[in-house]
Every structure is written in C-alpha cells, then in structure tokens.
Amino acid sequence: MNDNESHEHEHHDELHAARRAKLDRLIELRVDPWGQRFDDRSLIGVIRQRAGEVNYRLESGKEIDLPLEIDDEDFDFRAWKAEQGKGELTGPDVRAAGRIILHRDKGKLHFIDIEDWTGRIQLFIGQGQVGEENWEIVKCLDLGDLIGVDGQLRRTNTGELSIFATKIHFLTKTLEPPPAKHIGMTDPELRQRMRYVDLAYNEGSRDRFLDRTRIVQSIRQTLDEHGFCEIEGPTLHTVAGGAAAKPFNTHHNALGMDLFMRIALELHLKRLMVGGMERVYELGRVYRNEGISPRHNPEFTMLELYQAFGNYESMMDITEAMIANALLAIGSGPVVTWGEATIDFSTPLARVTYHDLFAEHTGVDPTDQGAVQACARSLGLETAGKHPDVVKNELFEEKVEDALTGPVFVIDYPASICPLTKRKADQPEIAERFELFVQGMEIANAYTELNDPDLQQQLFETQLEGIEEEHSMARMDHDFIRALRHGMPPAGGLGVGIDRLVMLLTNSQSIRDVILFPLLRNE
RNA sequence: GAGAGCGUAGCUCAGUCGGUAGAGCAACGGACUUUUAAUCCGUAGGUCCAGGGUUCGAGCCCCUGCGCUCUCACCA
Numbered sequence: 305m306n307d308n309e310s311h312e313h314e315h316h317d318e319l320h321a322a323r324r325a326k327l328d329r330l331i332e333l334r335v336d337p338w339g340q341r342f343d344d345r346s347l348i349g350v351i352r353q354r355a356g357e358v359n360y361r362l363e364s365g366k367e368i369d370l371p372l373e374i375d376d377e378d379f380d381f382r383a384w385k386a387e388q389g390k391g392e393l394t395g396p397d398v399r400a401a402g403r404i405i406l407h408r409d410k411g412k413l414h415f416i417d418i419e420d421w422t423g424r425i426q427l428f429i430g431q432g433q434v435g436e437e438n439w440e441i442v443k444c445l446d447l448g449d450l451i452g453v454d455g456q457l458r459r460t461n462t463g464e465l466s467i468f469a470t471k472i473h474f475l476t477k478t479l480e481p482p483p484a485k486h487i488g489m490t491d492p493e494l495r496q497r498m499r500y501v502d503l504a505y506n507e508g509s510r511d512r513f514l515d516r517t518r519i520v521q522s523i524r525q526t527l528d529e530h531g532f533c534e535i536e537g538p539t540l541h542t543v544a545g546g547a548a549a550k551p552f553n554t555h556h557n558a559l560g561m562d563l564f565m566r567i568a569l570e571l572h573l574k575r576l577m578v579g580g581m582e583r584v585y586e587l588g589r590v591y592r593n594e595g596i597s598p599r600h601n602p603e604f605t606m607l608e609l610y611q612a613f614g615n616y617e618s619m620m621d622i623t624e625a626m627i628a629n630a631l632l633a634i635g636s637g638p639v640v641t642w643g644e645a646t647i648d649f650s651t652p653l654a655r656v657t658y659h660d661l662f663a664e665h666t667g668v669d670p671t672d673q674g675a676v677q678a679c680a681r682s683l684g685l686e687t688a689g690k691h692p693d694v695v696k697n698e699l700f701e702e703k704v705e706d707a708l709t710g711p712v713f714v715i716d717y718p719a720s721i722c723p724l725t726k727r728k729a730d731q732p733e734i735a736e737r738f739e740l741f742v743q744g745m746e747i748a749n750a751y752t753e754l755n756d757p758d759l760q761q762q763l764f765e766t767q768l769e770g771i772e773e774e775h776s777m778a779r780m781d782h783d784f785i786r787a788l789r790h791g792m793p794p795a796g797g798l799g800v801g802i803d804r805l806v807m808l809l810t811n812s813q814s815i816r817d818v819i820l821f822p823l824l825r826n827e
Numbered sequence: 828g829a830g831a832g833c834g835u836a837g838c839u840c841a842g843u844c845g846g847u848a849g850a851g852c853a854a855c856g857g858a859c860u861u862u863u864a865a866u867c868c869g870u871a872g873g874u875c876c877a878g879g880g881u882u883c884g885a886g887c888c889c890c891u892g893c894g895c896u897c898u899c900a901c902c903a
Contacts (some may be wrong), residue, residue: 318872319837319854382861406864413860430860447853461861484838484852486864493895548903560902594902684830697903705903721903739903746903 319481319777326444327477333440339475342452345401349422351457355465358395358458360388367394374422374463384739395457400425401475403504404449414442415466418451421510422779426466427453438472447485448504478659491827492814494501496822515634516806516818521634523802524587526626530613532583537572539565539589543781546570549592552602565591570607570724570797574753575787577610578794585609587802598814599745602823605802608754614734614796619750620713623740623798624651630809642811645743647711653740655713658700665704672698693718708741723763725751726794747805750798757788 330337351379352727359367368388373379385391402418402425412431417424431439445451460466460664483489488506495502495509502509524534542561544551546568554563569586576584589608596602611618627649630637638650662670668679680687680695683702687695696718708714715738721729722735736752754760806818816822 317837322854408862408865410862410865411859411860413862415865417863426863428861460863462863464861464863466861481837481853485851489838491895501882550902592902595900598897600902677861694903701903730832742854747903 320479323446323477323479325479326337326446329754330441330444330477331472333444334476334569335441335444337474337477339450341475342473342475344403345452347422348400348402348418348420348425351398351400351425351467352423352465354396354398354457358465360385360391362389362391362524370459371746374459375465379463381459393458395459397454398457399452399454400467401450401452401473404445404447404451404640407445407447408566416445418453421514426460426747427455427469428458428460428466429469429472434469434472438462438469441472441474444474446478446481448480448482450476450478451476470568486609487623492729493824496498496816498531498825505827511811511818512812513820515810517723518633518801519630519806519809520587520605522630523800526622526629527585527609530583530622530625532611533581535564535573535576535581536583536588537569537586541566541589543571543779543784545779545781547590548590550594552591554681559753567592568799569606570799571781571784573608573610574792574795574797575784577612578787578790578792582612582793596823598816599804601803601819604815604819607775607800607802608797610795610797612793614737615794616715616750616796617754619798620653620738620798623713623748623750623800624653626800627651627805630805634732635724636809640809640811642743642808643813647709647742647808649711653711653713655715655738657716658714659716660716661704661708662696662700665707665731666699679785691720693720697721705741705746706744708744710740710742711747713738714741722751723766724753724754724760726756742808745804745808747808748755748798748800748803750796753792753795753797755792755794757785760788761785 309359324823327337356369360370361367368391371379371384374381374384377805400418402417402420405419405424406415406417408415413433414427414429416427416429418427420426428668429442431442434442438812452475453467453469453470454473455469458466458468482505488496489498489501495506505512527534540554540556540563540597541551542563544564544567545588546566547570549565549567551567554565555561556563569588569590573584573586585608588605590606591603592600593602594600604677609622611622626650628638631640631649639646639648641647662668666679668675670676676692676699677687677748680699685695685698685702688700693817716728717725717735717737717739719725719733719735722737725735725737726737728734738748738750739746740748754763764785803815803818806812807815810818812818
C-alpha cells in the first residue's frame with residue numbers, strides 16, 4: 305500500500321472520520337486544533353502534592369483540614385462532610401496540561417483524566433461551570449487529545465482529588481484512536497515499532513525509560529565523583545578491536561576507505577591513558593553484527609572506564625559503588641525482584657574464582673587437563689585442535705555461567721583467553737580479570753590492563769588454536785601497540801553492559817524493553 | 828539456523844463438528860451535574876495475514892509464502 309492509499313483508507317474509516325469531524329468543528333469554533341505555547345502550567349505530580357491545601361470551609365468561615373484517610377479506598381467522604389456540618393471545599397487555583405486518558409461523559413458533566421509525565425489527575429468539567437464557549441470545545445474532545453486546563457484543586461464527593469475546570473485550552477488533536485484503555489497495546493512488535501504509542505498509553509513504559517535515564521545519570525555522577533572525565537571516541541574504526549564480535553562494515557567515499565562501526569571502546573580509551581588522561585570513561589553505543597535475542601540487540605550501550613594506577617580490584621569497588629548509587633537513583637533498595645527471582649545487590653558482592661566455580665559446577669579439577677578434556681567430550685563438545693583453555697572455557701560457559709544467579713564477581717581467568725589482560729605476577733597462567741554475573745547474564749567485564757607493548761604485540765600475533773579469527777579478541781592494531789610503547793600506566797579497566805544492568809534494575813526480561821527503538825525488520 | 832505457537836473489527840480477544848462473522852472497550856445517536864475501566868437504551872463497524880488446494884460449502888482441513896512470539900542454537 306502506498307502513502308496515498310493508506311491516507312485514503314484513513315478517511316474512509318469511521319473512527320478516523322469522527323476525529324476529523326471534531327477537528328473541523330474546532331476550526332469552525334476558531335480554536336487552533338494544534339495548539340500554541342502554554343505557559344505557567346504546573347506538573348501534575350507537583351499539583352498532587354498540593355492536596356494538603358484543600359480544606360473544608362464551614363458556613364461559619366472556619367476551615368477544617370481534610371482527614372488523612374481520605375485517599376483510602378473505603379473512606380466515606382460524604383458521611384465525613386455531613387458530620388462536620390454544612391460547608392464547601394476550597395483549594396488553590398492550578399493550571400495543568402496533559403493527554404486525555406479516560407473520559408466519562410455524564411451529560412452536562414464530564415470527568416476527564418489527563419496525564420503528563422509526572423502523573424495523572426481527574427478534571428471535573430461541568431457545563432454550567434465552564435460556560436458555553438468552553439463547552440463547545442469539550443464536545444470536540446477525544447481520548448488521546450492534549451489539553452490544558454485552569455481550575456481549582458478540590459475533591460469530589462467521593463474524595464477524589466480533581467481540578468474543577470474553569471477554562472479548557474485545546475492543545476493538540478489526536479487523529480489516531482488509542483489502544484484499549486487499561487489493556488493498552490500488548491503486541492510486543494507493535495510496542496517497539498510504535499514506541500510513541502507504547503510510551504503514551506502503556507502503564508509503566510515511560511517510567512521504565514525514565515528510570516533508565518536516571519540510572520545513566522547516576523553512573524555519570526558516580527564516575528564524576530571519583531574524578532573520571534567523560535570523552536567521546538570515534539565510532540568509525542579502521543580496526544574493530546577490543547572485543548570478539550563481527551562488526552558492521554561501512555565505507556568513507558572521499559577517502560576511499562573501508563571502515564567498521566566500533567564493537568568496543570577499549571583501545572581508544574587506553575590510548576588516552578597513554579596521553580595522561582588518568583581517569584577516563586566513555587558511555588556510548590557499540591555495534592555488533594550478530595544475533596538478536598532477549599539479551600542481544602545489534603546496537604547497545606556500553607560503559608568503559610580506565611583508572612591509572614588501579615587494578616581489577618579497584619574496578620570491583622567502583623562497580624559496587626555504581627550499582628548502589630543507581631539503585632538509590634531510582635528509589636530502590638539493594639534487593640530487587642526480577643521476574644520470579646529476587647536479586648540482592650547488597651555490597652560487598654560475592655567474589656569467587658573461576659577455578660573454584662569450575663570445580664564446583666563440573667566436579668572436575670580445572671588444572672587436570674586430561675579430566676577437563678574428558679568431561680568436555682562427555683558433553684559432546686569438540687576438543688580436537690583446540691587449545692586446552694578454549695575447551696575449558698567452553699565447558700565453563702556450558703556448565704557454570706547459566707547457573708550463576710549471582711550477583712557474583714567471577715575472578716582470575718585463564719590467561720590464554722585474555723589477550724588484553726595483565727597476568728598475575730606470581731602466576732603467569734592466570735589473568736587478573738573478573739566478570740560480574742547476575743541471573744546468568746554477563747553484566748560487567750574488567751581487567752588489570754596489560755600495558756607491556758611487546759607482550760601485547762605477541763598476543764595479537766598469536767591466534768589461539770580453536771578460535772577463528774573473526775571470533776578472536778586478538779586483532780592486530782599497530783597504532784595501539786605504538787601507543788603502548790609510549791607508556792601506558794598500570795591500570796584497572798571496566799566494561800559494563802548498560803542495557804543489561806537497566807534490565808536487572810527495572811525488572812525487564814527483554815533488552816528490547818529498555819531500548820527505546822530496538823532494531824526491527826522493515827515494515 | 829531448528830522446533831513449537833500465533834495472525835479474526837481501531838485495541839484486547841472468542842469462534843464448538845467444515846454450514847449466515849462474535850463479545851468487551853473505542854466510535855456514532857440518545858438519557859443523566861459528583862463519575863472512577865461510570866451506568867443504561869440504540870446504531871454502525873470485517874481483504875478472518877497473502878496465495879493456492881480439498882469440498883456442494885473453508886476463519887476452521889491441506890500446501891506454499893510473509894510476519895510476529897517463545898524455546899533452542901549462535902553471540903567468550
């Protein structure tokens with residue numbers, strides 16, 4: 305269907321026709337259906353906080369505070385007023401604006417619930433109270449329209465806090481009908497494709513994304529407090545390094561140069577440490593040309609930070625601080641629910657070695673190469689032509705990672721699978737690396753950074769047997785090696801999957817619930 | 828990539844054995860000045876995902892395709 309046909313179709317649809325008719329009627333009434341600047345409105349959340357200013361004024365002139373139980377479900381406000389004697393409610397004049405979410409038409413009296421991004425409030429709109437000119441506008445209102453209102457904040461006979469309207473300001477006509485009230489739009493594809501509808505009408509959607517913003521702001525604040533500076537590195541790379549993933553390819557025409565969208569932030573941040581930026585981070589998008597799943601989106605948000613003169617233990621401390629502050633930022637305690645699970649982020653988080661977890665979950669001593677190979681083969685894993693540590697790690701992923709409900713820092717990885725990590729001084733076969741696992745998901749990955757240029761070059765040149773080049777993290781970057789030769793301080797470095805962290809903190813089971821516009825097939 | 832499920836009104840969903848296409852909400856008309864997913868009376872609204880097949884007859888059965896969801900695989 306082309307645009308003209310679909311446009312035509314909308315006009316023939318009676319739902320749309322009814323809205324168009326009201327649009328025309330507004331124009332007839334000389335009301336701008338698309339609204340104008342609307343100054344001095346208060347946020348509904350702020351207006352609701354003024355509920356305490358609503359009083360009951362007796363005929364004697366005496367003003368009585370409303371009872372504290374007034375918002376209780378079963379409180380009988382009519383009876384309470386009768387007990388006090390004759391009087392009337394008074395409250396402050398307020399101005400609000402929002403989208404019409406519910407509309408109860410009682411003839412010469414309409415109850416309209418409007419919502420802005422801080423909350424929802426009921427409007428009491430009586431024909432006699434607003435006057436004929438406004439009443440003509442009220443007759444043109446549809447669910448989804450944006451309106452402003454002036455009125456007095458009071459309560460109805462049932463105790464509901466309401467704005468008793470004196471004037472309606474039409475702000476924007478909605479030509480599309482909203483999804484079913486209280487059910488909303490449930491089809492996950494439509495929610496992502498039409499995120500504006502999801503945000504506008506689905507309960508909790510906007511709050512979840514606002515929580516994401518609060519978490520990200522909190523992380524920046526935590527890092528600023530620890531003396532880090534935020535930078536913006538290149539997203540177009542000539543070498544897609546710093547991680548093991550297939551990149552997106554692109555091309556610069558004027559330079560005649562093939563480029564990759566970045567798959568990690570690591571190597572440029574380390575170059576900055578060579579340049580004396582001692583505590584540096586980037587929080588930004590990376591791109592991986594791989595599968596899509598509830599835990600994977602082709603573009604996602606990564607935080608990487610590097611701290612000169614630190615190590616991977618410093619990174620554990622800062623990870624704990626970031627999570628604790630992020631929880632505070634969204635008004636949550638350290639214990640959160642995630643689906644069926646409960647996650648306790650109380651610090652310090654558990655720290656267990658790769659070695660111990662391997663032994664615990666496989667029943668095999670990870671230093672016994674023969675036993676590891678036998679165990680792998682018994683699970684049907686291919687072992688021929690693979691480096692022993694590759695086999696060991698495949699076994700680890702198979703048997704251990706999914707079982708890690710966490711939160712747990714898995715520490716001290718086999719060095720051979722960590723080409724960017726410093727080895728333990730007294731145990732060269734162990735790399736000073738941790739990964740933070742929660743609910744079987746890798747949330748963070750950190751190293752004591754390798755800063756020996758000769759060893760780094762050697763590790764880039766050595767492809768581990770059993771790992772194909774495109775799956776290897778060891779991807780030669782000559783300029784990076786040159787940078788290391790100029791001296792990078794010993795340092796700790798940390799990467800955090802922001803989307804997955806937000807999933808855990810907002811009780812979201814899919815990464816698509818925390819990414820505003822996840823990648824979708826063409827419509 | 829494999830398997831399972833789903834696709835019906837603007838939205839959320841029923842649809843029995845293969846026999847006239849259904850409900851709630853939304854919309855439209857009417858009643859109601861303190862409602863709370865308001866209520867009540869009435870009206871209208873359909874390319875049953877697409878194409879093919881079986882059949883006297885297909886929303887339903889069969890085949891193909893498209894799309895979505897879930898699980899698995901992939902993604903250290």
